[in-house]
Amino acid sequence: MTAYRPLSLRALRPGHDDRRAVIDIGSNTVRLVVYDGPPRSPRTMWNEKVVARLGRDLAATGRIPGEAREQALAALARFALLTRELDVHDVQTVATAAAREAENGPEFLESVRALGLEPRLLTGEEEAIASAYGVIGAFAGARGVIADLGGGSLELVGIEDGQCRDGDSLPLGTLRLPALRAGKAGAFERAVEKTLKKAGWAAAQPGPLYMVGGTWRALAAYAMRSDDYPLTDPHGFRLTRGQAAKVAGKVAGSDPAQLAEIDGIGSARAGALPDAAALLQVMLRELEPEGLVFSSWGLREGLLYQRLEPLERDKDPLIVAVADFAAPMKSAITDAALMSAWVVDIADGGGPQSERLRLAGALLSLALHRVEPNFRTSQALEWALDKRWVGLDARGRAMIAAMLLGSCNKTAWPTRVGALASEEDLREAMAWGLAMRLARRLGATSRVSLMTSALARTKKKLVLRLDESRAALAGEGVMRDLAGLSDWMDLAPELQITA
Numbered sequence: 001m002t003a004y005r006p007l008s009l010r011a012l013r014p015g016h017d018d019r020r021a022v023i024d025i026g027s028n029t030v031r032l033v034v035y036d037g038p039p040r041s042p043r044t045m046w047n048e049k050v051v052a053r054l055g056r057d058l059a060a061t062g063r064i065p066g067e068a069r070e071q072a073l074a075a076l077a078r079f080a081l082l083t084r085e086l087d088v089h090d091v092q093t094v095a096t097a098a099a100r101e102a103e104n105g106p107e108f109l110e111s112v113r114a115l116g117l118e119p120r121l122l123t124g125e126e127e128a129i130a131s132a133y134g135v136i137g138a139f140a141g142a143r144g145v146i147a148d149l150g151g152g153s154l155e156l157v158g159i160e161d162g163q164c165r166d167g168d169s170l171p172l173g174t175l176r177l178p179a180l181r182a183g184k185a186g187a188f189e190r191a192v193e194k195t196l197k198k199a200g201w202a203a204a205q206p207g208p209l210y211m212v213g214g215t216w217r218a219l220a221a222y223a224m225r226s227d228d229y230p231l232t233d234p235h236g237f238r239l240t241r242g243q244a245a246k247v248a249g250k251v252a253g254s255d256p257a258q259l260a261e262i263d264g265i266g267s268a269r270a271g272a273l274p275d276a277a278a279l280l281q282v283m284l285r286e287l288e289p290e291g292l293v294f295s296s297w298g299l300r301e302g303l304l305y306q307r308l309e310p311l312e313r314d315k316d317p318l319i320v321a322v323a324d325f326a327a328p329m330k331s332a333i334t335d336a337a338l339m340s341a342w343v344v345d346i347a348d349g350g351g352p353q354s355e356r357l358r359l360a361g362a363l364l365s366l367a368l369h370r371v372e373p374n375f376r377t378s379q380a381l382e383w384a385l386d387k388r389w390v391g392l393d394a395r396g397r398a399m400i401a402a403m404l405l406g407s408c409n410k411t412a413w414p415t416r417v418g419a420l421a422s423e424e425d426l427r428e429a430m431a432w433g434l435a436m437r438l439a440r441r442l443g444a445t446s447r448v449s450l451m452t453s454a455l456a457r458t459k460k461k462l463v464l465r466l467d468e469s470r471a472a473l474a475g476e477g478v479m480r481d482l483a484g485l486s487d488w489m490d491l492a493p494e495l496q497i498t499a
Contacts (some may be wrong), residue, residue, distance in 0.1 A: 016093050019045065020090035021083050022300040023076065025112070025119065027055030027098035027173055028151025029214075030072045032079040033300055034223035036086055040312055041321035041390060041425065042304055046086070050075035051268055054108075054154040055098035055175045064102045073111055080115045090302055093119045095346070096127050097152025097173060124169025128155035132164045134302030135210045137317070138235070138390045144207025145289065148298055149215050149276060151175040159204040168199040174215055177275035192282040202287050208238075209289040212298035214263045214269055215276045221264030222273070222293040223247045230416035231397065233388050234264070235296035244292045245284050251277035297390065318391035322360045325387075338450045339366070341433040346457050346489065348428055357396055358432055361403035365436045366445065368404055380404035385416065395421045399429035406433020409481075411488060431489055436479040438464075442473055449473060462491040 020042075021034045029049045037043030052072040054064050083091050093112070100121055112119045132150035136159055147230055148155040154172040156164035171225040172195055180431040183187045196202070211220070220234035223243070231237070239247065251259070252274050260270035283289075305313065323333045339362040340355070348355055364383055371379050375437065384401035392400070398420035402413050406429070413426060421429075435455060443449020464482050474495055486493035 004380065010492055016058045018090070019086065019088045020304065021086075021088045021092070022303055023079050023083075023091065023093040023117065023119075024300055025054070025072065025076070025093070025095040025099060026150055027058075027096060027153070028053055028173055030054075030075045030079075031300075032082065034083070034086060036322050038320045039308055040315040041317045041322065044302065046082070048082075049080070053151065053175065055102070055173065057396075058098065058101055058152065059176055059179055061105045062101075063088070064098060064104055069104075069108055069111075072108075073115070074399065076112055076117060077115050080117050085215040091117070093117045094130075094177065094299075094303065095119050095121050096150060096299075097169075100124070100469040101152065107446065124153065124155070125167060127153075127156045127493070128169055129164050129166040130302040130306065131155055131212050131299045132157040132159050132167070133211065133305045134297040134300065135159065136162055136164075136215060136312070137301060137305035138295055138297035139210070140316075140391065142207075142210065144204050144293070145209050145287065146201045146212060147216070147283065148212035149174065149279075149463055150213055154204050154279070155212075156199045159210075160202065160205075160207075165205070166199075168202075170195050172279060174272040176275055177272070177279060181275055181278060181418060188278060192279060193286060196283065196286045207289070208291045208293045209283070209287065211292055211294045215272050215396045218259075218265045218269035218273055219247065219277060219280070219295060222251055222259065222262055222298055225262050225264065226250075227379060230385070231394060232264075232386050233296070234294045235388055235390070236306075236393055238394075239292045241289060241291055243285055245281065248280040249283065250278040284453060296388065316356055316391060318354060318360055318389055318396075319363075321389060321391075321458045322363045323395045324365040324377065326367035328335065329367035331363050331370070333363065334448065335445065336362035338447055339436055339439050342439050342453075342455060343432050343452050345455055346431055346435055346462070346485075348395055355442040356430070357399055357403075360392075361400050361407075361429070361432060364400065364404055365407040365433065365440070368407065369445075377409050377410060378406065380408060381414070381417075395425065399425055401451060402426045402429040402435035403436070406430040406438045409434070409484070410486075427488075434481070434485040434488055438478065441481050443470075443478050457489070457491065461494045462489060462494055463494045463496055465498055468497055468499050 004301045024031045030052050031049040033044060034046040035042035049146045052068045054068050054072055055064050099109055109119050132146045135142055135146050144161045146157040150173050152173040153231060154170045157167035180191050217234045220237045254274055256270040259265050259273050260267040267271055340358040368376055368380055381401055384397050384404055398417045401417045405413060439450060452470045454465045456463045482493045
């Protein structure tokens with residue numbers, strides 16, 4: 001289990017609102033993403049792409065086609081204007097394989113500069129490293145191989161201990177694969193095997209493949225929908241090597257038109273998906289990874305992460321993001337920390353991982369009770385299960401869902417929650433939520449009430465201790481919630497008034 005650094009309240013206070021943008025000139029798409037929110041967990045403010053397919057003719061002519069060039073420049077002119085109108089002063093414009101390899105790539109980049117942008121042509125190594133840092137920023141303690149599939153290339157990078165190791169940029173992008181698959185039977189597999197041997201180090205790197213890129217996420221969407229997976233976001237979705245081989249086998253022979261009908265894939269990705277699945281089949285055989293992990297963070301987020309100071313990188317992205325999300329609903333990190341600490345005596349250990357889940361749950365619980373009562377249960381499940389949280393796995397999502405339901409005095413969880421974590425974990429998290437409900441009820445979320453009271457568990461009892469000066473807080477609702485929590489934990493409730 002990954003160890004997390006102790007939580008720093010001062011470091012986690014929300015309030016960052018510096019807009020920054022990345023314009024990504026790729027071989028298949030040209031994209032603008034504008035971010036705001038805290039630097040460690042950037043929030044997407046605007047995301048727009050144009051499928052220009054700059055690299056579609058690289059294998060045949062070695063040039064960027066004129067039509068694609070004009071389509072891309074029109075999109076980039078719009079992006080340049082948007083960044084100015086949105087008052088974004090920090091704009092990184094990067095170009096990758098198509099501009100790097102095309103004979104007329106330098107001429108194209110000069111046209112981009114004429115629009116007022118400052119494009120940086122990434123080398124294959126720089127592109128691979130940026131994608132790797134996106135994964136490093138999203139998955140604490142990640143160890144394995146990044147597999148970033150773009151239109152022009154497949155970037156492979158080994159990561160371990162927060163650092164990049166070996167890396168290669170291979171000419172296996174989605175725009176190149178159709179020509180390779182169009183040959184004689186077996187030619188595609190042999191060509192991919194030969195190319196992968198250039199990255200022989202990847203087979204020796206322990207850990208999973210971290211799958212980066214929209215085509216891989218479309219593959220995850222196929223697997224998730226086929227298996228009725230309880231979550232909707234592919235970020236953090238995992239497959240064993242055996243599961244991945246079965247999925248790749250099915251998709252490699254699928255009709256793109258039928259794939260396009262699946263939620264989360266769409267026509268833009270469906271055409272490339274069978275070829276990518278065929279590529280994955282060979283990768284699984286040659287690299288023998290422990291499994292697959294899908295990441296929504298890649299090159300663009302890696303470019304932002306690379307610019308962070310070490311202290312900023314060390315922050316927990318989950319807590320930073322939840323604090324930022326909950327702040328407009330008057331949920332403060334200091335109040336959530338008090339509530340989380342008040343609950344800790346009933347927790348069954350778990351160390352820093354449980355601590356961070358309780359703190360995230362406390363932040364969301366305080367925010368949830370700013371929501372109209374009729375919406376709280378649905379919002380609890382939506383926030384926990386469907387909102388994209390970086391740094392939170394499926395088990396953690398389920399535990400936060402149970403915690404939020406408990407804070408609403410709901411002691412049953414839906415099937416989709418039960419499918420993601422053990423009953424023991426969910427019962428534990430439900431107890432945290434019921435205790436947070438009691439804490440909130442005790443003093444109407446006042447800090448003084450939490451600082452002059454304590455919740456303690458003995459072998460047979462659950463004891464609520466109140467300072468004598470605060471005895472009047474033990475009203476009917478408080479005693480009812482204490483009894484409900486005690487019953488859930490199979491303990492006898494007891495109120496102690498201390499002098």
